[in-house]
Amino acid sequence: MSSTSDPFDVPASDAGTDARKVREFKVIALIAVAHFVSHVHIMLLPPLFAEVKDAFGVGYVEIGLALAAFNTASALLQTPAGFLIDRVGPRIMLTGGLILGGLAVAAAALLPGYWTFVIAYGFLGLANTVYHPADYSILSATIDHKRIGKAFSIHTFAGYLGSGITPALAFAFAAMWGWRGAFLFVAGLSIATAFVLIVAGSILPRISHKPGQATAKGDQKVGLDLLLSAPILRNLLFFFCLAMANGGIQTYTIVGMAKIHGTPADIASTALSAFLLCSAGGVLLGGIIADRTPHHERVAAIGFACTSTMAILMAWVNMPGVILIGVMSAGGLLNGIIQPSRDMMVRAVTPPGSFGKVFGFVSTGFNLGGMVAPLLYGFLMDHGEPRAIFMIVTGFIFLALVTAITRRKPESIA
Numbered sequence: 001m002s003s004t005s006d007p008f009d010v011p012a013s014d015a016g017t018d019a020r021k022v023r024e025f026k027v028i029a030l031i032a033v034a035h036f037v038s039h040v041h042i043m044l045l046p047p048l049f050a051e052v053k054d055a056f057g058v059g060y061v062e063i064g065l066a067l068a069a070f071n072t073a074s075a076l077l078q079t080p081a082g083f084l085i086d087r088v089g090p091r092i093m094l095t096g097g098l099i100l101g102g103l104a105v106a107a108a109a110l111l112p113g114y115w116t117f118v119i120a121y122g123f124l125g126l127a128n129t130v131y132h133p134a135d136y137s138i139l140s141a142t143i144d145h146k147r148i149g150k151a152f153s154i155h156t157f158a159g160y161l162g163s164g165i166t167p168a169l170a171f172a173f174a175a176m177w178g179w180r181g182a183f184l185f186v187a188g189l190s191i192a193t194a195f196v197l198i199v200a201g202s203i204l205p206r207i208s209h210k211p212g213q214a215t216a217k218g219d220q221k222v223g224l225d226l227l228l229s230a231p232i233l234r235n236l237l238f239f240f241c242l243a244m245a246n247g248g249i250q251t252y253t254i255v256g257m258a259k260i261h262g263t264p265a266d267i268a269s270t271a272l273s274a275f276l277l278c279s280a281g282g283v284l285l286g287g288i289i290a291d292r293t294p295h296h297e298r299v300a301a302i303g304f305a306c307t308s309t310m311a312i313l314m315a316w317v318n319m320p321g322v323i324l325i326g327v328m329s330a331g332g333l334l335n336g337i338i339q340p341s342r343d344m345m346v347r348a349v350t351p352p353g354s355f356g357k358v359f360g361f362v363s364t365g366f367n368l369g370g371m372v373a374p375l376l377y378g379f380l381m382d383h384g385e386p387r388a389i390f391m392i393v394t395g396f397i398f399l400a401l402v403t404a405i406t407r408r409k410p411e412s413i414a
Contacts, residue, residue, distance in 0.1 A: 036158040064378035135359075235349070235362040282336020
């Protein structure tokens with residue numbers, strides 16, 4: 001039996017095709033909204049670095065420590081969250097993560113002192129642990145395999161859309177209400193989304209697979225042996241490289257371009273938003289490609305080649321604003337196309353009933369990169385070496401490329 005029907009215990013013959021598609025659409029919509037909010041959380045602080053830094057009287061490394069706390073909590077607890085999601089179900093965990101995230105962002109805005117800000121970001125990182133394992137568990141368990149690539153692409157598109165609009169929104173709300181007001185708006189958005197899941201979330205499966213689905217035949221593939229297998233560890237490294245590369249671009253484009261080329265903050269912010277929004281558009285195109293080709297590593301290779309070219313140009317060429325926006329738009333488009341193929345590479349080596357723990361584990365690579373990137377790149381900024389950030393980004397892009405194109409193809413796809 002395909003895992004796509006397991007959570008609902010309804011044979012495919014008992015439900016019409018149209019009804020099934022409507023149910024899938026509703027599931028994807030709810031998951032996409034939650035993923036959108038999770039990326040708003042992630043991108044809220046970087047555009048406001050200068051304001052928050054000045055408010056607490058600290059340097060870039062100290063503000064980077066808040067992001068490191070976020071990613072440390074996620075890195076340590078995301079895999080346990082994946083196991084818990086596979087056991088108790090993704091719906092309740094996803095709703096709880098949104099509520100905790102909203103409370104953490106509100107605490108960061110309202111509680112006094114630098115260290116309370118860092119601690120609040122640690123709790124925000126704890127909330128972040130639920131999104132990838134819960135989202136991918138729900139999608140993999142409910143969406144027909146013929147449409148799973150598109151479902152992954154819509155999910156990722158929503159995240160990139162959240163990342164893409166957050167810099168502009170953060171600037172706008174901070175201009176009206178200060179950075180604390182911007183944080184409180186995002187806190188309200190998170191709580192409101194949790195309320196939507198509570199009201200409309202009955203469409204989501206309470207468990208990601210049937211009890212007893214992991215039989216003796218599959219027991220050896222659902223524990224630590226699976227997570228420590230070569231294909232899964234390779235995907236963990238792949239996600240780490242992506243985090244190190246995207247962390248440099250997303251977090252330090254605005255301040256880095258100002259230091260290197262004197263690029264005005266509004267132009268650099270617009271270019272960053274263009275990169276993220278075009279990444280979102282590229283994700284939708286990538287979903288169509290992912291459903292039509294098994295050669296996901298080739299898709300990744302083309303995208304990485306273009307993204308690395310973009311990073312090199314940003315470091316060494318003082319481009320006019322229009323050209324910078326165009327270059328980052330093109331790089332973002334190709335960067336987005338990679339993402340559904342990335343998810344399909346993970347799904348291809350994951351047995352049914354293990355999506356929560358596997359996606360939770362490999363997504364830890366994002367958090368490991370998130371722990372290292374803010375401190376490393378913040379150190380380079382504080383020591384007047386912003387160009388080195390983009391060179392390191394390029395190196396990690398090439399390492400991700402090598403990881404993708406040298407992977408061993410699975411014998412069968414779950």
